[in-house]
Amino acid sequence: MPVSSHELIAGFAEPVAASQQVFRAALKVMSEPGTLVETDYVEQAPKGLDLSTWQLALSLLDPDTRVWLSPTLAANDAVISNLRFHCQCPLVDAPKEADFAIALHNELPDLAELNWGTAEYPDRSTTLLVQVPGLNSAPFWTLSGPGIEQTRTLSIAGLPETFCADLIKSRQRFPLGIDIFWCCGNRLTALPRTTAIKAGMTEPSQNDKETC
Amino acid sequence: MSTATGYNFAYLDEQSKRMIRRAILKGVAIPGYQVPFGGREMPLPHGWGTGGMQVTASVIGEADKLKVIDQGADDTTNAVSIRRFFAHTAGVETTEQTAEATLIQTRHRIPERPLKANQILIYQVPIPEPLRFIEPRESETRKMHALSEYGAMQVKLYEDVARFGHIATSYDYPVMVNNRYMMDPSPIPKFDNPKMSMMPALQLFGAGFEKRIYAVPPFTRVESLDFDDHPFEVQSWEEACAICGSDHSFLDEVITDDNGSKMFVCSDTDYCGDRVAQGFVGSAADLPIAEMETEQ
Structure with missing residues (x-):
């Protein structure tokens, strides 16, 4: 699909400084899983992408990263055109071939469909970026593991139950696994494969004041 | 902004x-x-x-404030060159004070002052593979x-015990990270190994020649290998620092003349300087060398 120039929007105003700042936010949430961070280095994102998803894409994607998009995003001219123009990342059809997969919360691929890496090279796994309708620190999930002193709580709205169950179970296969960035508006957090998740009793609410 | 023209911010x-x-992520x-x-x-x-x-x-x-140390010292060639390199290519502020720095690049030491959350410690690593010599x-x-x-690594440590009666490995001492991966902590003295465990700061490791990056997130368990009957122990000294009198920091032995006289001083210059500023004195406080250090 060619780039539609009328869909193009501006990227970072100061690409060098903003890429670094967004990376530091990504590093913060990946090394302290479940911490919520807000990034504001762009004014708008291509229609269909959240601000935080778009900023992560601008900061981390380039011609060396194969990207898979969930169906709605893959059919979205604005998303594709801007990714091609700003990141020049090749788009792939199979999630297994992707270094990065970007998915909407209701179009998540099965975890098994992604690349988990190999025993010798667990780093060759797919990194998943998920756009969710709500992201806050309400105690729905209790997290523990590296980067968390005791425990930390996190609530993610709109996730299918089977996906949550698969994610919790996937920890048994460490060091293989999928690292996930969760994006909601300008808000961002991450759960690397090391974070143990304990499901809570309450459902995460999308109408919570705390949601973004 | 960068003060060097013709280069991108921070050179790369x-x-x-x-x-x-x-790779870091x-x-x-x-x-x-x-x-x-x-x-x-x-x-x-x-x-x-x-x-x-x-x-x-x-x-x-x-916005970062960079500190660079080489064997604990801020004022050795390697540390000075790297600090100036980033001051020149990235225009960032530099500091010698551990508490003030947001980024600390280090060769072979972890600062004595405990690191805090949101600081990042970056190790220079010569050989990242702990099993390479095996x-x-x-x-x-x-x-x-x-x-x-x-x-195989347990066998190597056991050979130490068989030959010397104790584990003789004193630096580059292998650790297990989060109970899964064996990691080379870079050639820090084993004195520093316990500081790596549950450290509130993020630890990143870069090996340029071997092209490897690895990391220890904050609050991650890092355990030094040992045996039930030969538990891990760190070095200790009978002497105290000749300049600041510290009896709990890592000491360097300095030969002071041709007759074999020697003194022990803190390897962490910032820590030692801080203690002197607070009024601590060591046994060599009246020697000219100590006065020189104090004046700085």
Whole structure:
């Protein structure tokens, strides 16, 4: 699909400084899983992408990263055109071939469909970026593991139950696994494969004041 | 802003930084696992901290305050050159004070002052593979890590016990990270090993020659290998620092004349200077060398 120039929007105003700042936010949430961070280095994102998803894409994607998009995003001219123009990342059809997969919360691929890496090279796994309708620190999930002193709580709205169950179970296969960035508006957090998740009793609410 | 013209911010081009940043994120997600990366040429030879510099260049921003130490000292050639390099190419503020720094690049020491959350410690690593001297083939060590097959290292430590009666490895002492990966902590003295465990700061490791990056996230368990009947122990000294009198820091032995006279001083110059400023004095306070240190 060619780039539609009328869909193009501006990227970072100061690409060098903003890429670094967004990376530091990504590093913060990946090394302290479940911490919520807000990034504001762009004014708008291509229609269909959240601000935080778009900023992560601008900061981390380039011609060396194969990207898979969930169906709605893959059919979205604005998303594709801007990714091609700003990141020049090749788009792939199979999630297994992707270094990065970007998915909407209701179009998540099965975890098994992604690349988990190999025993010798667990780093060759797919990194998943998920756009969710709500992201806050309400105690729905209790997290523990590296980067968390005791425990930390996190609530993610709109996730299918089977996906949550698969994610919790996937920890048994460490060091293989999928690292996930969760994006909601300008808000961002991450759960690397090391974070143990304990499901809570309450459902995460999308109408919570705390949601973004 | 950068004060050097003709170079990108912090020397490396943006695409190289992105590649290194992605490797750092993977390293953080798999604590202790060595992530291969496309090591770049830096304007100084391998062995002078090019791995640490590439990590620093990819992490550093205009708001950061950088400290660089070499064997604990801020004022040795390697530390001074690297600090000036980033002051020149990234225009960042530099400091010698551990508490003030947001990024600390280090060769072979962890500062005495406990590190805090939101600080990042970046180690320069010569040989990232702890098993390399036991098994020279990369294909084999990869498998050993994949299978958690670390018995060979226990045998090596046991050989120390058999020969010397104790574990004689005193630096580069192997650790287990998060109970899964065996990791080379870089040639820090084993005195510093306990500081790595549950440290509130993020620890990143860069090996330029071997092109590997690895990491220990904050609050991650790092355990030094040992045996039930030969538990891990750190070095201790009968002497105290001759300048500040510290009896709990890592000491360097300094030969002071041709007759074999010697003194022991803190290897961490910032820590020692801080203590002197607070009024602590050592046994050599009246010697000219101590006066020189105090004046600085």
